[in-house]
Amino acid sequence: MSRPLKAGPRPRRTLLVRAKPGSRTEALVILNGRVERAAIGRSGIGATKREGDGATPLAAMRLLCGYYRGDRTPRPQTALPMRPIRAGMLWCDAPRHGAYNRPVTAPFAPSHERLMRDDALYDICLVMDWNITSRKRDGGSAIFFHIARDGYRPTEGCIAVSLPAMKRLIRAMARGTLVRVTR
Incomplete structure (x- = not known):
């Protein structure tokens, strides 16, 4: 999971995340002509991402891999590498720790998700390459593409869609699919 992303051909697909007009915390996700509603960070889209600021990064991020709850949903139909979530799987969000913005396992005392x-x-939780292949302390962690809360309430900086939307979108995703966030 924490191996560096290998250089290769440009992704064939781009998923566009565009701020929804009139809303700071919602967006439209567009892939292959399909438009889906999404929640974004409580601080909207930010050009300068910092740990804990609640902003969704204004950036182009490649999809690396994903996780899914096998006890709740079958393995998604996708070319994206997927791992079932197990008890004790965590994500370090402690900027001063060597495993910052990396998967870790319990027990783990520093701050984590x-x-x-x-x-x-x-x-279903997809890992985007935000502050992963080239980490910067306090640059933001656990920026995922995941399932939205009821009412599309804001995220902590992630992008979130409904479960049915995720199941439709993920079929067209693979390692390297570009997620481009714009205003």
Whole structure:
């Protein structure tokens, strides 16, 4: 999971995430002509991402891999590398720790995000290359593409769609698919 992304051909697909007119915390996700509603960070889209600022990065990020809750949903139909989420799987969000913005396992005392959540947000959770292949302390961590809360409430900086939308979109995704966030 934490191996560097290999250089290769440009992704064949681009998923466009565009701010929804009149809303700071919602966006439209466009892939292959399909438009889906999405939630974005509580601070909207930000050009300068910092740990904990609640902004979704204004950036182009490649998809690296994904996780899914096998106890709640079958393995998604996708070419994207996917791993089932197990108890004890975490994501380090402690900027001063050597595993910052990397998957870790419990027990783990520094600040972290649990991948096996009680809610459905990470039932399908895709990892975008934000601050991963080239990490910067306090540059933001756990910027995922995941399932939205009811009512498309804002995220902490991630992009979130409904489970049915995720299942439609993920079929066209692969390692290297570009997620381009614009205003």
